[in-house]
Amino acid sequence: xxxxxTHIVSVRDLCREDIEHILDLADGMIPIARxxxxxxxxxxxIMATLFFExxxxxxxxxxxxxxxxxxxxxxxxxxxxxxVKKGETLADTIRMASAYSDVIVIRxxxxxxxxxxxxxSDVPVxxxxxxxxxxxxxxxxxxxxxxxxxxxIDGRKIALVGDLKFGRTVHSLTYALAKFDTDxxxxxxxxxxxxxxVVELAGQMGARTQLANTLEEVVEEAxxxxxxxxxxxxxxxxxxxxxxxxxxxxxxDALENAKKNAxxxxxxxxxxxxxxxxxxTKFAAYFxxxxxxxxxxxxxxxxxxxxxx
Amino acid sequence: MKELKITPIKxxxxxxxxxxxxxxxxxxxxxxxxxxxxxxxxxxxYVKSGKMKYKDIIKIEDRELKKREVNIIxxxxxxxxxxxxxxxxxxxKSRVTLPKVITGIARCSxxxxxxxxxxxxxxxxxVLGGREVKLRCMYCDRLVDDIIESII
Ligand SMILES: [Zn+2]
Numbered sequence: 001x002x003x004x005x006t007h008i009v010s011v012r013d014l015c016r017e018d019i020e021h022i023l024d025l026a027d028g029m030i031p032i033a034r035x036x037x038x039x040x041x042x043x044x045x046i047m048a049t050l051f052f053e054x055x056x057x058x059x060x061x062x063x064x065x066x067x068x069x070x071x072x073x074x075x076x077x078x079x080x081x082x083x084v085k086k087g088e089t090l091a092d093t094i095r096m097a098s099a100y101s102d103v104i105v106i107r108x109x110x111x112x113x114x115x116x117x118x119x120x121s122d123v124p125v126x127x128x129x130x131x132x133x134x135x136x137x138x139x140x141x142x143x144x145x146x147x148x149x150x151x152x153i154d155g156r157k158i159a160l161v162g163d164l165k166f167g168r169t170v171h172s173l174t175y176a177l178a179k180f181d182t183d184x185x186x187x188x189x190x191x192x193x194x195x196x197x198v199v200e201l202a203g204q205m206g207a208r209t210q211l212a213n214t215l216e217e218v219v220e221e222a223x224x225x226x227x228x229x230x231x232x233x234x235x236x237x238x239x240x241x242x243x244x245x246x247x248x249x250x251x252x253d254a255l256e257n258a259k260k261n262a263x264x265x266x267x268x269x270x271x272x273x274x275x276x277x278x279x280x281t282k283f284a285a286y287f288x289x290x291x292x293x294x295x296x297x298x299x300x301x302x303x304x305x306x307x308x309x
Numbered sequence: 310m311k312e313l314k315i316t317p318i319k320x321x322x323x324x325x326x327x328x329x330x331x332x333x334x335x336x337x338x339x340x341x342x343x344x345x346x347x348x349x350x351x352x353x354x355y356v357k358s359g360k361m362k363y364k365d366i367i368k369i370e371d372r373e374l375k376k377r378e379v380n381i382i383x384x385x386x387x388x389x390x391x392x393x394x395x396x397x398x399x400x401x402k403s404r405v406t407l408p409k410v411i412t413g414i415a416r417c418s419x420x421x422x423x424x425x426x427x428x429x430x431x432x433x434x435x436v437l438g439g440r441e442v443k444l445r446c447m448y449c450d451r452l453v454d455d456i457i458e459s460i461i
Contacts, residue, residue, distance in 0.1 A: 010450075091429050112423040112448025116430060131421055133449055 004306035007118035007125045011136040011172050016179040022299050023144050025308060029295035032068050041307050042071030048101035049075035050093065051128075052084060052108040057268065057290070058128050058137075062105050065297035074100065094120040102305050106130075124304035126297075132168045138267060139172045141296040142226070145289040149263045150223050157183040159218045162228035162248055162273060164194040169267065170228050171198050178205035185222070187212045189244050192234065215248060220257045225250065225283075226265045227273045251275035255283055265289050315353040321370040323392040323399075324382060329355050331386055332365035334457055338381050341369065348372065381414060383407050384442050384456055407436050415444055415459040422449040432461075 001018055011019075031037040047066045051059055054077055066073050075097070079085050084093055090113055097104050098121040106117050107128040114127030114134065129135040147153050158177060164170055164186050174194070177184060184207050186194040193211060203209050212218050219225070227250055235241035250264055250273060263285035266274055270286070278284050302308030327335055332352050336342075341350050348370035358364040373393060374382075382389050383405035392402040413431035417424050424432045424446070434444040434453065444453040453459045 089428050090423065090426075108423075110421050110423045110426065111419060111451070112417075112446065115448045116423045116428060119430065130423075131449075 003303035003309075005124055006304055007114075007121075007127075008136050008300060008304060009114045009118055009125070009127045010134040011139040011176045012134075014136075014176075019140065019143060019176065019179065022140055022296070022303065023147055025299035025302065026140075026144055026292070026295040027148070029298040033065070033291070033294040033298060035068070038070075039068065040070035041302055042066060042069035042305070045071040045103070045305055045307070046101045047071060047073040047075075047301065048097040048104045049073050049077075049128075050097055050104060050106045050108075051075065051077050052079050052090075052106070052113070054078045055107050055129060058107060058293075061290075061293040062126075062128065062137075062297050062301075065294050065301060068294070069298055069301065071301070075105075090116060091120045094125075098122045103301060126300060126304065129169075132166070134172055135169045136172065137293065137297055137300065138169050139176050140300070141289060141293040142173050142265065142267075143176060144292045144296050145263075145265055145285055146224055148292070149285045149288065150261065153177070154181040156180075156223045157185070157221050158224040158226060159185045159187050159212075159215075159222040160194070160226045160228070161187040161215060161250075163192045163230045163234065164188045164228070165192045166231070166234060167228045170226075171195075173226070174198055174202050174207075175205065178202040178207035181206070183208045183210075185210050185212050185218045187215055187218055187248070189213065189247070192230070192244070215250075215254055216257075219254065220259070222262055223259065224263055224265060225258070227270075228267065229269075229271060229273060245272055249273060249275065250278060252277050252281070255281070258283065315351045315356075315366060315368060316349075317397060318349065318351075318368045318370050318394055319397055321348070321368065321372050321394055322374055323394060324367040324369075324374075325364070325390045325392065326358070326386075327365035327367065327382075327389050328386045329363035329365055332367055335365075335382055335386060335389075336367055338385070338457070338460055339367075339369075339374070339378055341367075346372075377414060379405055380408050380411055381460060384411070384414075384436070384444070384460075387438075387442055407438055407442065410435055410447070411444070414461060415453060415456065416461055417446045417449060417451065418454040418459055419446065419449050419451040422446060422451065424448050 032039045094117045104125045108130050111131040111133035114130045118125040232241045264283045266286040351368040353366045355363045390404045392399045433447040437443040
């Protein structure tokens with residue numbers, strides 16, 4: 001597809017070829033993202049970063065991507081003190097920002113806000129997370145991590161572990177992985193297991209899916225162990241949270257029977273899901289994963305503004 | 310004399326083959342009864358019907374349905390048919406068809422959906438057919454819990 005002017009709201013709007021094209025371009029951006037090579041690809045372009053809720057990690061990653069490409073940015077890191085706080089509609093904020101910029105990056109606490117923004121913007125909108133909704137750049141950087149750290153996505157056995165029920169980004173990732181030839185195992189306590197409609201749709205899309213209750217059942221087979229945050233708020237009390245958190249904790253013991261080349265991923269920030277003792281092993285891909293956010297976002301910024309094809 | 314279950318109308322609309330038991334809900338969504346209108350409205354429920362065993366029927370004098378109203382009927386009674394009557398003759402009769410997308414008819418049941426805030430936009434839903442009609446919000450992706458309750 002021709003990306004120029006395209007809004008990136010949900011990864012479901014992208015087909016497999018689109019995703020692979022983005023990842024190919026992102027690969028080429030790595031030396032620029034590392035600062036080893038300079039670029040003026042986005043010179044003269046302005047990115048508006050509109051963060052209606054704070055997300056330092058995502059915002060810095062976008063801003064780093066834009067600066068590394070020679071572009072500039074304006075915007076806000078949280079709505080305090082802006083006209084947004086004074087009751088301006090999202091539609092009006094977007095109309096204003098689209099008059100001042102070449103691309104809008106929006107983070108918003110409400111679901112559907114990025115779709116709404118795309119209707120009122122004259123410039124492309126990139127969704128940087130809307131409430132419990134979509135977070136397409138997270139999904140793309142996850143895919144980039146799997147592709148680079150294991151060599152390919154097709155044929156991979158991927159275990160998704162943790163809170164699979166409420167973590168909507170893990171749903172987006174599931175749909176995206178289902179566009180490839182993958183084996184997906186959903187590892188969660190019954191109360192946090194992947195919603196049946198997500199499992200069903202992923203299956204219809206061609207992924208082989210299965211459910212598991214413990215990590216031991218899958219650790220020998222998995223090429224990728226994707227760990228998500230388990231949030232305390234999902235549990236009635238501290239004790240039941242701790243019980244679950246301990247069962248799904250990734251440490252050296254849990255990885256004892258893992259494949260030699262397996263990788264462990266996590267969207268970060270982690271709480272206690274992965275023990276720091278894993279950090280220095282070759283399993284740990286989560287810091288690289290965070291870094292891949294920069295080249296992924298560079299590729300997207302270049303594509304939607306039309307400086308890349 | 311044979312007793313008529315439901316009297317014919319002279320001019321107006323007949324909504325036939327409504328899912329049995331749904332006529333009062335359909336009527337309510339069409340704004341019936343309307344305190345300002347005094348045309349005859351007949352509602353029959355659980356009428357024996359060959360095809361679907363039972364059906365409901367609504368006849369409204371002096372009224373033609375708007376596209377929006379036909380869409381609402383299709384969502385809660387996808388097998389309904391609508392006949393327009395002029396001078397006691399059926400001048401047009403058609404089955405309702407499910408639209409692919411509906412705009413501005415329903416409210417999203419996700420309280421955190423941006424369409425439930427004060428934004429200058431109408432709701433939009435993808436209509437999913439199948440045994441039971443479902444609506445998926447084009448903004449937040451959630452399915453509507455109860456279509457009848459969600460209609461604005
Ligand atoms: Zn919605």
